[in-house]
Amino acid sequence: MKRIADSTVRRLSIYLRFLEEFGGKGLSTVSSEELARRGGTTSAQVRKDLSFFGSFGKRGLGYSVPELSASLRDILGLGKQWRVIIVGAGKIGAALAQYRGFRQRGFLITAAYDANPEKIGRTLEGVAIRDMTQLESDIAAEPAEIAVLAVPTEVAQEVLDRVARAGIKAVLNFAPVQLHAPADVTVKTVNMAMELEGLTFALTNA
Amino acid sequence: MKRIADSTVRRLSIYLRFLEEFGGKGLSTVSSEELARRGGTTSAQVRKDLSFFGSFGKRGLGYSVPELSASLRDILGLGKQWRVIIVGAGKIGAALAQYRGFRQRGFLITAAYDANPEKIGRTLEGVAIRDMTQLESDIAAEPAEIAVLAVPTEVAQEVLDRVARAGIKAVLNFAPVQLHAPADVTVKTVNMAMELEGLTFALTNA
DNA sequence: GCTAGTTTGTGAATGAATTCACAAGCCTCG
């Protein structure tokens, strides 16, 4: 399969969100122009993005909202339930655990981990907080596909190495640091500090 | 000034983080090769990125860690203190308020807002939570440069419009929705849902 | 069933970002 750009996948995600909104309003078709306007891009971009995966529209008419929604969910891999573990039960871990979007999109949080003995045994939104030392044996016993890292920057790389060795192939990292992983492990980093600095750069060079 | 790509600014942010780490370890010079390795890019990319802003290295030797740190801080606009308001005192707002990186980098949280009467008057990491209705008058009385939006998706656009009208030119948005702002207002969105879908896409199309 | 009016899908053209490759400059050592 031809390599798909990250930017394309991110836009698909945006389109899907709008399609779901449109579907909720009972609209049955939508044009690339409409999707582009709401998503802050161009209609040609929308059509090009979709064209990588097939032909979903009807010329002269546009796209069927339910059909395109279903196709995008499929392309993005949202058709199945994904099991997620949260590593780090601090404020960020807690905010994530209660985030509704997780469940809505089919993500199931199966476990949370922390190194602090005071937190172990307590629960995070109904999920028991377990001891970090159990990480490997737990994953072996009850696999998960995705690990969310909400740990201090200093230990993020080490924790990534551990979850990768345990067989997890997808990691969402919240530590503001560039992590290095084997080629078969996908890491996405949500780096607030970087975004903030993008803002101060813009403010400074306005 | 020539337009600088977002990707370049994000990398500068990464380089700065490493320089600070290196500085802490007492290292005095660093090569583009070393920065590239740690930042997951190439040495040519590092040099090109820096070249947009000037000439910071010494041929044959590399870059002075303290000098390049200072230059990058300057370029990124981290030389001054920025005042930040947090709109939305839910879990995400709370996680942000306690985030150490804010203060470390010179960001000062001056106020927090919420629409829920139960939260108003309480404090978030030492910052009083105020009523959303005061937003405009507060900003007029005590300006801030940056607004962080940690509000429900449904009201994010409306809140953005309000802070933009109040004169704020930089917004960090945590609602998983594409926002539309006037050209002179910079909006950066941290969209966890999108990153997660990037992961499931990778898992599905591996 | 024909015409007018839309909107898609996609090669080709353009534009942007990254990588290459090498001259120029600096340091060290003998």
Next chain:
DNA sequence: CGAGGCTTGTGAATTCATTCACAAACTAGC
């Protein structure tokens, strides 16, 4: 002080992403 060994800074080449532009395909109205 000159030679050897590095590393930067940067045009040129390449790769990647976006935009253009238009034929093909569909609907609706008559």
